[in-house]
Amino acid sequence: MSDIEFSISDHIAHVRLNRPKALNSITPEMDNRLAEIWSQVSDDPDIWCAILSAEGEKAFCAGADISGGAEMKQRVALGGGLTGIGGPLVKLKKPLIAAVQGYCLGGGFEIAMCADIIVAADTAQFGLPETRVGIIGECGVVHRAIRQLPHHIAMALILTGERMKVAELAPYGLVNEVVPFADLQSAALAWAGKITASSPLAVQAAKEAALSRLSDPLEVALTTKFEAIEAYAASNDVKEGMTAFSEKRKPVWTAT
Structure with missing residues (x-):
């Protein structure tokens, strides 16, 4: 069985880490496979x-x-x-939606962020x-934590190495929703459904x-012209959105 499962259904790419006995820690081979998957996700118009x-x-x-020791340098x-x-x-x-359960630590925490x-x-x-x-290095997770969490909460995590439960972090906006473990996948799918109900090109732009x-x-942001937004203005989905609105029906997006 593969360490990473990948499938596509209803315009949603499903990427699943599959090393539960190793706490789903990521090997260099998994990194290489994930790199291929992210490239496909970005480039495939059906996703x-x-x-x-x-x-x-x-x-x-x-x-x-x-x-892997020295092998890590090759990842x-x-x-x-x-x-x-x-x-x-x-x-x-x-x-990208992350569906998180149990331990979400170190680089795994950063992947979620x-x-x-x-x-x-x-x-x-x-x-x-x-x-x-004692393995701190060029660790990007600290930079994301200090940007995505309140200063003192992030610094407590960084300096102590202690874990915090999701119930403690949710009030600080780290997660969008907390659900029972049994409902985790259905909750992630519900969020994906909300996203795919919108124009895919508009969402990406x-x-x-x-x-x-x-x-x-x-x-600066307000005065910047964005190529993706400019390109979307001439897309078929813009016309479909306006037509669907006038006809009082749900739009049928084609990502074109």
Whole structure:
């Protein structure tokens, strides 16, 4: 059985980590496969959204599998490039939903933070154990944590290495929804359904515009013209959206 399961259904790409006995930690081979998958997700016009999940109840992902020692130096960026740790940063064009359960630690925590939407089981625990075990390096997870969480919450995670339960972090906006573990996959699918109900080209253009100017002053973002938005204005989906609205029906998107 593959360490990563991949399938496409109803315009949704399903990516599932499948090493539950190893807490779904990611090997170099898995990184390479994930890099291929993210490239396909970005380039395939039939894929409008992706869900990243993991097998088993115990863990979403404990980060990189460090059992390989020197082999680790040969890996692509963790998570197939999503994190940018150890290699080029992959900017996924399509919306990504992370379905998180159990332990979500270190690089696994960062992979989850790379998603646009996080749905968590009530069993989820998040942590940055790097300082506690003395392996801190060029660790991108600390930079994402300090940007996505309140300063003192992020610093507590970074400096102590202790885990926090999702119930403690949810009030700070880390996740979009907390559900029982049994409902995790259906909740992720429901979010994917909300996303795919919208124009896929509009969604992709909006994601690119929102994230590409995130570090710029508001004045710069407001005066920037975005190629994806400009291109969308001439698409068939714009016409379909207006026609469907006037006819009081649901639009039928074609991503063209």
